[in-house]
Amino acid sequence: MLELKNVWKSYRVGALGSKRLVAVRDVSIDIAPGEVLSVVGESGSGKTTIGKMVLQLTSVSRGSILLDGADVTAKGHAQRKEYYRKVQGVFQDPFSSYNPIFKADRVFETLRESYHPQVKKAEWNARVEEVLQSVRLDPGSVLGKYPHQLSGGQLQRMLIARALLLDIKVLVADEIISMLDASTRIDVLNLLAELRERGLGVLFITHDLSLANYISERVVIMRHGAVVEMGETGKVFTDPQHPYSRNLLGSVPQLHRKWSDDPVEPEALQPDGDREADPAPLVKVGDGHWAAAG
Numbered sequence: 001m002l003e004l005k006n007v008w009k010s011y012r013v014g015a016l017g018s019k020r021l022v023a024v025r026d027v028s029i030d031i032a033p034g035e036v037l038s039v040v041g042e043s044g045s046g047k048t049t050i051g052k053m054v055l056q057l058t059s060v061s062r063g064s065i066l067l068d069g070a071d072v073t074a075k076g077h078a079q080r081k082e083y084y085r086k087v088q089g090v091f092q093d094p095f096s097s098y099n100p101i102f103k104a105d106r107v108f109e110t111l112r113e114s115y116h117p118q119v120k121k122a123e124w125n126a127r128v129e130e131v132l133q134s135v136r137l138d139p140g141s142v143l144g145k146y147p148h149q150l151s152g153g154q155l156q157r158m159l160i161a162r163a164l165l166l167d168i169k170v171l172v173a174d175e176i177i178s179m180l181d182a183s184t185r186i187d188v189l190n191l192l193a194e195l196r197e198r199g200l201g202v203l204f205i206t207h208d209l210s211l212a213n214y215i216s217e218r219v220v221i222m223r224h225g226a227v228v229e230m231g232e233t234g235k236v237f238t239d240p241q242h243p244y245s246r247n248l249l250g251s252v253p254q255l256h257r258k259w260s261d262d263p264v265e266p267e268a269l270q271p272d273g274d275r276e277a278d279p280a281p282l283v284k285v286g287d288g289h290w291a292a293a294g
């Protein structure tokens, strides 16, 4: 359904954009309907940039992004609007997606104005209430409120509801759990699981390996802008083949271990090299499991 083919992204940085920073290097991934694909990796490894390219919030420097086989890499404004009917994003800080001077439910009204101007207000409001209930929000408790009167979890769920009003195919969820408290986290995670059952594909970007393990069928591990390992979550997490993946998994705190218990020494890793060069190729290391050769 959604496919990234050999995608690269360079940002212009430094004084007057005199230097290039290669943030994403030759990434090829795909998401099927009803699948959650997690992208994990250290800070700065390029995860958010992938999400932004999928959402067309930043351009693709090289390579292409396809939705149902159609290249959507560099679309004009009109086509982009159509694209957003099918692909939407929800981000880490839900407050940043709302204008504090307007009531939070304005996000639903602007959607009607842009995409469904023919739908009468009363009918639209009924749809909004239905979709709010589907994300387990009580319409009476959230409609007519300003963003500061709602919790992060409520705002996050309203953004998911907004995406659902468009009958999307792909949701980009970038660190959407990290700002939520433990009980709201599990609610939002279970909601994503329900959406997946309805056929939605989810690109789940996270630092948190246990969340990735909980929610996704497949996982992609990134380092220095490139994929170092990917495959079925169970296989990658139980039998990591790349030293970076082993270090990453070894660094997850375990409930019944103390930091002082038999500390695991991290393995030596290749330093960040020439990012303009092709990254180490991915080699099949098992059924549904690939790791970078180096």
Ligand SMILES: Nc1ncnc2c1ncn2[C@@H]1O[C@H](COP(=O)(O)OP(=O)(O)OP(=O)(O)O)[C@@H](O)[C@H]1O
Residues within 6 Å of the ligand: 011, 012, 013, 021, 022, 023, 041, 042, 043, 044, 045, 046, 047, 048, 049, 050, 207
């Ligand atoms: N707009 C930008 N201009 C210049 N450099 C950028 C821009 N956005 C991101 N970068 C750089 O690109 C690299 C990848 O950033 P990105 O935000 O994709 O990483 P990330 O894996 O999502 O990190 P985090 O987990 O901390 O959010 C980083 O070195 C970052 O500093």
